[in-house]
Amino acid sequence: xxxxxxxxxxxxxxxxxxxxxxxxxxxxxxxxxxxxxxxxxxxxxxxxxxxxxxxxxxxxxxxxxxxxxxxxxxxxxxxxxxxxxxxxxxxxxxxxxxxxxxxxxxxxxxxxxxxxxxxxxxxxxxxxxxxxxxxxxxxxxxxxxxxxxxxxxxxxxxxxxxxxxxxxxxxxxxxxxxxxxxxxxxxxxxxxxxxxxxxxxxxxxxxxxxxxxxxxxxxxxxxxxxxxxxxxxxxxxxxxxxxxxxxxxxxxxxxxxxxxxxxxxxxxxxxxxxxxxxxxxxxxxxxxxxxxxxxxxxxxxxxxxxxxxxxxxxxxxxxxxxxxxxxxxxxxxxxxxxxxxxxxxxxxxxxxxxxxxxxxxxxxxxxxxxxxxxxxxxxxxxxxxxxxxxxxxxxxxxxxxxxxxxxxxxxxxxxxxxxxxxxxxxxxxxxx
Ligand code: UD1
Numbered sequence: 001x002x003x004x005x006x007x008x009x010x011x012x013x014x015x016x017x018x019x020x021x022x023x024x025x026x027x028x029x030x031x032x033x034x035x036x037x038x039x040x041x042x043x044x045x046x047x048x049x050x051x052x053x054x055x056x057x058x059x060x061x062x063x064x065x066x067x068x069x070x071x072x073x074x075x076x077x078x079x080x081x082x083x084x085x086x087x088x089x090x091x092x093x094x095x096x097x098x099x100x101x102x103x104x105x106x107x108x109x110x111x112x113x114x115x116x117x118x119x120x121x122x123x124x125x126x127x128x129x130x131x132x133x134x135x136x137x138x139x140x141x142x143x144x145x146x147x148x149x150x151x152x153x154x155x156x157x158x159x160x161x162x163x164x165x166x167x168x169x170x171x172x173x174x175x176x177x178x179x180x181x182x183x184x185x186x187x188x189x190x191x192x193x194x195x196x197x198x199x200x201x202x203x204x205x206x207x208x209x210x211x212x213x214x215x216x217x218x219x220x221x222x223x224x225x226x227x228x229x230x231x232x233x234x235x236x237x238x239x240x241x242x243x244x245x246x247x248x249x250x251x252x253x254x255x256x257x258x259x260x261x262x263x264x265x266x267x268x269x270x271x272x273x274x275x276x277x278x279x280x281x282x283x284x285x286x287x288x289x290x291x292x293x294x295x296x297x298x299x300x301x302x303x304x305x306x307x308x309x310x311x312x313x314x315x316x317x318x319x320x321x322x323x324x325x326x327x328x329x330x331x332x333x334x335x336x337x338x339x340x341x342x343x344x345x346x347x348x349x350x351x352x353x354x355x356x357x358x359x360x361x362x363x364x365x366x367x368x369x370x371x372x373x374x375x376x377x378x379x380x381x382x383x384x385x386x387x388x389x390x391x392x393x394x395x396x397x398x399x400x401x402x403x404x405x406x407x408x409x410x411x412x413x414x415x416x417x418x419x420x421x422x423x424x425x426x427x428x429x430x431x432x
Contacts, residue, residue, distance in 0.1 A: 013432025016403040018394035024261035026423040030268040031057035031414040032242040036204035039181040042109035044086040049237035064104040098124040112186035130383040132342040138179040167192030175312040187229035188217040196227040202313040203272040244268040258327040262297040305335035322389035329357035331370040348386035351379040376401040384412040
């Protein structure tokens with residue numbers, strides 16, 4: 001198969017039609033985490049033998065990462081349970097082409113491992129996206145601190161380290177999830193010790209670090225803001241199970257809270273969702289957690305408005321901001337939602353206002369006056385989590401809402417309409 005043929009455009013113009021008014025009620029299983037599955041797939045490049053990655057969600061972003069690995073020559077075999085066997089030994093191309101990076105910015109995650117293992121990597125420079133400019137300067141400066149020579153040429157990041165990377169002490173200017181992941185993977189095979197200061201400590205980074213340790217990496221400080229990595233000569237293959245998706249979990253909890261409903265989510269974890277569960281309790285939800293499950297019950301009540309400010313983990317996650325904004329739109333009282341991570345991430349409020357919400361934007365804060373109900377309208381998804389907020393808004397709207405451009409949702413929510421149908425939501429997909 002030619003390289004061009006292996007590059008596929010996954011965008012579909014499917015739409016979702018949702019008839020609002022009902023309460024969510026039921027139980028569903030939570031999928032594996034997209035945001036830890038992506039770096040873990042990129043980390044397979046570092047191994048000197050086959051890896052088995054289990055509990056990957058069946059999502060377009062994961063399929064794109066697998067397409068990228070295939071494009072680099074990596075052997076990929078998928079079984080019916082989305083357990084993927086990856087054989088990185090056949091890698092022959094050190095390039096992440098524009099056609100794939102433009103559909104998924106997380107393609108940048110192959111930069112660190114490819115450079116560390118092969119001394120060279122060319123990755124198309126990721127542009128901005130709907131939620132902000134999203135530079136990758138910290139990824140590049142960290143790799144330079146480890147001895148890489150990097151130039152940006154014709155839209156590509158061209159990184160070289162012919163003698164291999166060297167350990168370094170690097171302080172990140174800003175807390176960056178992807179930057180921490182790229183540098184952590186690179187440091188695992190660098191010569192000597194690397195210290196990454198002001199590192200992000202999102203649970204997905206802990207999951208990636210645990211996977212690297214299972215491959216033979218020497219990492220201490222996992223889950224803290226200082227990661228210490230003693231580089232090793234080589235990493236071996238292993239079997240690793242990706243953690244549950246905390247943002248999918250949070251999204252279904254908010255959907256239940258917004259509709260006054262009840263939900264039980266299985267195969268998930270409460271310990272990585274503390275800030276979100278705390279806000280849901282503030283909104284009036286009764287929450288019970290146990291081994292592998294979280295249940296929420298609103299007892300038919302309308303949620304109370306909650307203020308929140310997004311910040312790096314363990315504070316309130318930016319990836320849950322849009323869903324809470326939708327809940328606040330129909331909550332009792334007024335609230336202020338402040339976004340501090342991405343400059344354009346309150347963009348969905350304009351679509352919510354078209355559905356009858358009363359939200360004003362002041363700088364990076366949304367001032368929300370809760371209304372009793374929203375009204376169904378045709379709306380358009382602009383990014384992944386904003387799309388989820390429109391689906392939640394549609395569930396608490398009178399009449400029918402048509403959500404267009406749901407390829408954004410399909411990047412992050414496995415079987416969203418099947419799961420919502422299971423919870424009693426009147427939702428269907430119409431092909432575009
Ligand atoms: C990841 C998540 C995304 C989440 C975000 C923040 C994945 C695939 N995506 O994105 O869902 O919303 O973390 O939790 O895991 N920045 C710089 N320079 C850099 C890198 C980042 O200035 O080199 C800035 C960004 O523009 C942003 C902030 O740092 O303002 C945080 O971004 P970052 O944590 O890197 O987000 P991603 O890893 O892209």
